[in-house]
Amino acid sequence: MPAAPLPDLVLYGKPGCHLCEDAAATLVGLLDERIAAGLAVPRLVERDITTDPAWERAFFETIPVVELGQRRLPLAVRRGALARWLAEALEAESGGADGDPAAAAMPTPGASG
Numbered sequence: 001m002p003a004a005p006l007p008d009l010v011l012y013g014k015p016g017c018h019l020c021e022d023a024a025a026t027l028v029g030l031l032d033e034r035i036a037a038g039l040a041v042p043r044l045v046e047r048d049i050t051t052d053p054a055w056e057r058a059f060f061e062t063i064p065v066v067e068l069g070q071r072r073l074p075l076a077v078r079r080g081a082l083a084r085w086l087a088e089a090l091e092a093e094s095g096g097a098d099g100d101p102a103a104a105a106m107p108t109p110g111a112s113g
Contacts, residue, residue, distance in 0.1 A: 006040060006041070006042040006043075006068075006090065006093055006094070007042060007068055007069045007093060008042055008043050008044070008045045008068075009027065009031075009042040009043065009044050009045065009066065009067075009068050009086075010045050010046075010047055010066070010067040010068070011023060011024055011027060011044065011045070011046045011047065011064060011065070011066055011076075012047050012049050012055060012059045012063055012064065012065040012066075012067070013046065013047075013048065013049065013063050013064045013065075014048055014049050014050050014063060015048065015050070017063060017064065019063070019064055019077050020063055020064040022064075022077065023064035023066065023076050023077060023082070024044075024046060024064075026079050026082055027044055027066070027082065027086075028044065030079075030082060030083055030086055031044060034090075039090075040090065040094060042068060042090070042093075049063060059074075062074035062075050063075075064076045064077065066082065066085070066086075068086070068089040068090070068093060069089065069092070069093050071085075071088075071089045071092065073085045
């Protein structure tokens with residue numbers, strides 16, 4: 001039976017946020033590395049928190065925020081931390097290890113796409 005598709009990798013940010021732009025570039029690089037290694041990769045979706053009041057309230061002080069399934073990483077600015085978090089989150093999503101419960105997320109505010 002084929003594996004279930006991975007959930008989207010969501011990056012919450014806002015226009016003009018250089019940290020958000022840096023996080024996006026880092027994530028693209030990390031996903032490219034996974035592709036080159038023949039590993040599964042989720043689709044990267046960028047969400048502008050200024051388009052949803054619930055996202056803006058929830059994430060304004062902690063952007064960039066990265067989310068995969070029920071796992072969330074606020075202030076996602078360091079490449080090493082992003083790489084570790086992404087590997088752990090993807091392992092948990094693919095049925096590997098249970099992952100770090102401390103990194104589990106609360107439900108997504110304004111759960112629209």
